[in-house]
Amino acid sequence: MGCFRRLLFVAAAALLLLPLPLVPAAVAVQPDEILSDAGMERRARAISAGLRCLVCQNQSIDDSDAPLAKDLRVLVRERLVAGDSDSEVLDYVVARYGDFVLLKPPMNTHTMLLWLAPLMLLAGVVVFIIRRLSNPSAVASTAVPLSDQEQAALDRILKERSGDGSSA
Numbered sequence: 001m002g003c004f005r006r007l008l009f010v011a012a013a014a015l016l017l018l019p020l021p022l023v024p025a026a027v028a029v030q031p032d033e034i035l036s037d038a039g040m041e042r043r044a045r046a047i048s049a050g051l052r053c054l055v056c057q058n059q060s061i062d063d064s065d066a067p068l069a070k071d072l073r074v075l076v077r078e079r080l081v082a083g084d085s086d087s088e089v090l091d092y093v094v095a096r097y098g099d100f101v102l103l104k105p106p107m108n109t110h111t112m113l114l115w116l117a118p119l120m121l122l123a124g125v126v127v128f129i130i131r132r133l134s135n136p137s138a139v140a141s142t143a144v145p146l147s148d149q150e151q152a153a154l155d156r157i158l159k160e161r162s163g164d165g166s167s168a
Helices: 002-017 038-049 067-081 086-097 112-134 148-167
Strands: none
Touching (some): 038 067
C-alpha cells in the first residue's frame, strides 16, 4: 500500500506542475497601435499572439507591457501596412530575433534540445522513482551501525523498559 501512496503523491505533484490557463491573459495593445482596418488588425493580433516577448519570455507580445513588446507589435503592424503577408511578417521577425521569438518554435536541428529537454527530464524522474521504489533497502543501507557503547546503552534501556512492563 505504501508504494501506491507514493505513486499517488508523485502523480498529484506532477499535475500541480502542469500549466493551466486559469485567468484569461490581459491584452497590452495600446489604442494608438490599433489599425483602422479591422481585417488587418485581426491579422496583426493573430501574428503577435504567436510571438514571444523577449523581455518577459512567458508572454506573447500581445499580452506584454514591455517596451520591446510594443516595438514588436508596431513592427508587425508596419509590415502588414507595407503589404507583407502573414508569413513574410513572421519570416522578417524571425530573421531579426531568431526562432526564440516564436512561442511555438519549429522543430529543427537548432531547437531539438528545446523540444526534447522536457521529455528527457521526465524520463529521468521516472527512472529515479522506479529505482527508489524497487530498491527500498538502498535507503536503509546508508545507516551507520551503532558503536559498542551505544549498543550497550540501548540494551540497558530496553531491559529497563521490559522490566517496567512486567511489574505493572
